[in-house]
Amino acid sequence: MGIAFRLSTELVAGVFVGGGIGLLLDKWLGTGPLFLLIFFFLGMAAGILNVFRTAKQLAVQAEQDAGNGNSGTKS
Amino acid sequence: MAAEEAASGAAHHGGGLAIDPMHQFRIETIFPIHIGGVDASFTNSALWMIIAAGLITLLTVVGMGKRSLVPGRLQSVAELSYEFVANMLRDNVGDAGKRFFPLVFTIFMFVLFTNMLGMVPYSFTVTSHIIVTFALASFIFLGVTFVGFAVHGWHYFGLIVPKGVPAVMLPLLVVIELISYLTRPISLSVRLFANMMAGHTMLKVFAGFVIAMGWYGGFLPLAFMVAFTGLEILVAFLQAYVFAILTCIYLNDALHMH
Numbered sequence: 001m002g003i004a005f006r007l008s009t010e011l012v013a014g015v016f017v018g019g020g021i022g023l024l025l026d027k028w029l030g031t032g033p034l035f036l037l038i039f040f041f042l043g044m045a046a047g048i049l050n051v052f053r054t055a056k057q058l059a060v061q062a063e064q065d066a067g068n069g070n071s072g073t074k075s
Numbered sequence: 076m077a078a079e080e081a082a083s084g085a086a087h088h089g090g091g092l093a094i095d096p097m098h099q100f101r102i103e104t105i106f107p108i109h110i111g112g113v114d115a116s117f118t119n120s121a122l123w124m125i126i127a128a129g130l131i132t133l134l135t136v137v138g139m140g141k142r143s144l145v146p147g148r149l150q151s152v153a154e155l156s157y158e159f160v161a162n163m164l165r166d167n168v169g170d171a172g173k174r175f176f177p178l179v180f181t182i183f184m185f186v187l188f189t190n191m192l193g194m195v196p197y198s199f200t201v202t203s204h205i206i207v208t209f210a211l212a213s214f215i216f217l218g219v220t221f222v223g224f225a226v227h228g229w230h231y232f233g234l235i236v237p238k239g240v241p242a243v244m245l246p247l248l249v250v251i252e253l254i255s256y257l258t259r260p261i262s263l264s265v266r267l268f269a270n271m272m273a274g275h276t277m278l279k280v281f282a283g284f285v286i287a288m289g290w291y292g293g294f295l296p297l298a299f300m301v302a303f304t305g306l307e308i309l310v311a312f313l314q315a316y317v318f319a320i321l322t323c324i325y326l327n328d329a330l331h332m333h
Contacts, residue, residue, distance in 0.1 A: 005266065006317065013262035018254050039254075042247075046254035050262070057324075 003058060010050040018043010096279035100203055100272070120207070123199045127188035156184065160319065167323035171330050178218070179326075182211065183319035190271060190311035194304070202314075203271040205264060212264035215322050223329035234332050263321055270314050274307045 022039030026032065106117040138153030146154055160180045164172045172179075186202060193200030201207055223231040235252040236245070281303065284296040 005270065009262045009266045009269070010258070013258040013265060014254065017258045017261055021254065021257075042251055043254055046251045046258060049251060049255050050258060 007051050007054060010054055011047040014045075014047020014050055015040065015043045018046060096276050096283065099199070099275060099279060102204075119199045120201055120204065123189065123192055123201050127185060127192055127201070130192075131184045131188055156180075163320060164323055167320060168327045168330065172323065172326060175222075175326055179319055179322055182215065182322055183315055186211070186267065186318050187312065187315035190315055191308070193271065193275065194308055194311060200271055200275055202267055203275055205268040208264040208268040209260065211318075212260040212267075215263070215325065216260040219322075219325045219329045222326065223332075226330060227332060231329075231332070234328065259325060263318065267314050267318055270310055274303075274310055278303060278307065 018039045018041070019036065021043070022036035025035040025039070029035070103119045104116040105119060105122060108115045108117060134149065134156075135153050138149040141147070141150065143150065157180070160183050161176060164176055164179055168175070189201040192198050193203065220231075223234070227233075235249055235256055237248050237252060240248055278300060281296045281300050285293040285300070287293075288296065
């Protein structure tokens, strides 16, 4: 459960930050929903990148734990 | 324990079915303090933060007071938590991370104690408010970014420039990397806050079922709640652990850029 929750927050946070940057830029420059749309998709890409990295790092960690022969408390 | 807390809480606040599971998150002012039009009142949230900080100080100061070679119970707990954080820091950051031990230890103990105190009946869960977790996470984020710039200077911007990428794609990827870097405080704070709030709301909702189903049906949700309280204690520890280990990982990124 810990892992699933960690991955999903990474994904959602990416979209939120992207959308937030887009909204602020739009407000500042007064350019309709242009930047919101662009940064929304960029945020999604960043979220997926984060999920990918987290998953990779968790896999490395699991491998290390298996190698050391301890089951560990890593989430 | 929490079952009693929730059940009595529910009975206390609403007669019959009118139970408000969100009542537990309400901020109540204890001493009103206003400084220049800013509401800086001492609230129940502040009270429980101070209790947590006081208990941690008590544990470390009184626990290590005797410094006996064969530790007693309290000293064992203090030493165990020290070694736990020290090992976590060594595994994830390496020797360069030793300087940051006080920071990580403080964060870990504070989150752990506020989470655990939230499980005590009639208490207030400080970490179930996003502003608290967000303040913690942005403090970590700003601190780690500062450390990165202090250690690497302007080269720290290299963290958001991926290597071996064609020049056409570079602007796009730099923006994506920048957003990915900026999500850190959000994901860190939302994870802790959502876990704590969801768990405590769930406890209260099921406590409401105990009242609603009465003497005959109420034992089923009660049994579930006993098990769920155990799970909540596990989550309280796990989330403190995750919060601290992510601080270590971010520190590692800042100290040894990949």
